[in-house]
Amino acid sequence: MHIVDKVEQEAQRNRNQHSFNYVHMSQEQQEAITASRTPRTTEVRHLYSDGSLMNAGTAECSMSFGVVGEQQQAIRAKTTGFASSTKAELMGLIAAILAVVPDQDVIVHLDNKAVVTQYQTLVAYRDRATVKEKLRSNNYLEWGVAHRICNERTGTTAVEWVRGHNDDYWNERADVEAKAAQRDPGTAWTVDTTAQEEVRYTAQLQGVTMECDPRQVLKMQTTRRWHQSWRAQRRTKNNVPDYDNVDWPGTLAIVHDNKAVNTFFSSQNDTR
Numbered sequence: 001m002h003i004v005d006k007v008e009q010e011a012q013r014n015r016n017q018h019s020f021n022y023v024h025m026s027q028e029q030q031e032a033i034t035a036s037r038t039p040r041t042t043e044v045r046h047l048y049s050d051g052s053l054m055n056a057g058t059a060e061c062s063m064s065f066g067v068v069g070e071q072q073q074a075i076r077a078k079t080t081g082f083a084s085s086t087k088a089e090l091m092g093l094i095a096a097i098l099a100v101v102p103d104q105d106v107i108v109h110l111d112n113k114a115v116v117t118q119y120q121t122l123v124a125y126r127d128r129a130t131v132k133e134k135l136r137s138n139n140y141l142e143w144g145v146a147h148r149i150c151n152e153r154t155g156t157t158a159v160e161w162v163r164g165h166n167d168d169y170w171n172e173r174a175d176v177e178a179k180a181a182q183r184d185p186g187t188a189w190t191v192d193t194t195a196q197e198e199v200r201y202t203a204q205l206q207g208v209t210m211e212c213d214p215r216q217v218l219k220m221q222t223t224r225r226w227h228q229s230w231r232a233q234r235r236t237k238n239n240v241p242d243y244d245n246v247d248w249p250g251t252l253a254i255v256h257d258n259k260a261v262n263t264f265f266s267s268q269n270d271t272r
Helices: 003-015 027-036 085-098 113-124 131-135 140-152 169-183 214-232 234-239 248-255
Strands: 045-054 062-069 075-079 106-110 157-161
Touching: 027 075, 045 085, 045 169, 062 085, 062 169, 075 085, 075 169, 085 106, 085 113, 085 140, 085 169, 113 131, 113 140, 113 157, 131 140, 214 234, 214 248
Parallel strands: 045 106, 106 157
Antiparallel strands: 045 062, 062 075
C-alpha cells in the first residue's frame, strides 16, 4: 500500500471515532466532560489528576487516570498505547484541562514531576523547544494535542507538582479514581493522530502507533533480539547456573549497559 493511501486510511479510521477537542472518547464521556464544565466561578479552578499503571510487563497491562476537585464531577477513564505511568498521568492532565471551560483559569496539580517538567518544555514554552524535543520525546502525539488544547484556550493553564501520598486529600482522591477506572468497561481515551500541527506521519509497530522516538524503539528491539540469540547458545545454557530462573532482561541490561550486543557470540568487548 502506498504511503499516501496509508495516511488516508489512518485519517478515515480517526474520523470514524467520536472525538471531543482532539481526543477520542465515547459520547457518554463527552457528556460527562460537558457536565463538569457547568459550575463556573470567577476564581481560578484547582483540579487534581493522577494516573495508574497496573500489571506492567504483562498481557494484562492497563493504564487509567482520574480527575477530581472542588465542585468537580469526577472524571476517570482508561487509555491505550505504549504503557507507561507518564502516559497515564499525561492523559489525566489533558482530561483536567478539558474539564474546565476555555475562558476560565485553571491550575492542575500532579504528583509526577516528569510530567510537570515536560509540560513547561512541550506546552507552556513550546515555541522555544527544539524540533528534537518536540518530535522525539516520549508521548509526542499527546503533548502536541495538549499544546493545541491549551493554545486554543483564552483562560490561563498552569501545572503544579504536589507530593504524592502525603495525606493530600484531593491527591488521594485522584489516585482512588484512577485505580477505580481500571475496572470501568468504558471506551479508552486516545488522541486524534490527525489533529497534529507538526506531525504528518506516525510510525507503527505491530499495529500500535509508536508514541516515543522510533530510533529508540528500534534500538531496544535490536538489543532484545541479540540478547535472545545470546541466551539461546548452548554454551550459555551449559555454563550459567540455574539458567531457567535467571532474570534475563535485568541481567543482560546490566551486562551490556543497555546496548545491543555487537556480535552473535559474546566477547570481552560486549561485556565492557
